[in-house]
Amino acid sequence: MTSSPTLYQRLGEEPGLQAIAESLYGWMERLPEAAHIHALHQMQIDETRTRLVAFLSRFFDGPDRYRAHYGEPRMRQRHMKIPIGPAERDAWMLCMHKSLQENIADDELRTAVEAKLAAFAEHMRNRD
Template identity: 40%
Template sequence: MSDTAVVVSMFERIGGTVTIDRLVESFYRRMDELPEAACIRAMHPSDLDPTKQVLKRYLTEWTGGAKLYSVEKGHPRLRQRHMGFPIGSAERDAWLLCMRGALDETVADGAARQELDVALSRLADWMRNQAGNPHDAGGHPA
């Protein structure tokens, strides 16, 4: 018997490539269908297939799967890559609405789903680049 703990990546916990694929498809389907997501859908090209592939590669690597994103694109630099898009609280909230619905639909493990929600919420909050209220990036309380 070994005292060595087995570390299981989030990628493995949620079901690997199959779940990542389903998650991304669900996310973009929601972006297309939900009126609340129109503000972020407008930032994307009409053909979402290339964007879906990038997000699948990113999420695979981000959750501990194969390094598919950085091999092709280098360091994610997500905030820098998204600076050309105005991202405020409304855009963050729309993105999270789509992502949370996709997580609920595709990730069966409740604890893993909650951990992902916390991490993705932090990421979405950090991506804001528009001032609006004291809690937005660039806004400063008086």
């Protein structure tokens, strides 16, 4: 019996997750609709990008790279000091959508990845 490959296996870390994270923050820098969420980042974008790749690795059922370097993910708790309402969620998802379009040619894979990230983005909301 063979099991289906995980999203992580289908995406790959390099260039997959790396490219998605690189593109995501590029869109945040360029899109006027995302200027407010780009400004919310409290650390250098390079460090933020590295942390995102580490988090996404496990999030998509790959190696747990985040915990070894940064501790328990607890993403919602870590982001509680940042106001995340529908506008911030939607701006992040707009950038992510564009990044996924750029980096995932397979429609089925892109749809699965985006759905999982959309649920996560909604979970991260801490304001109405």
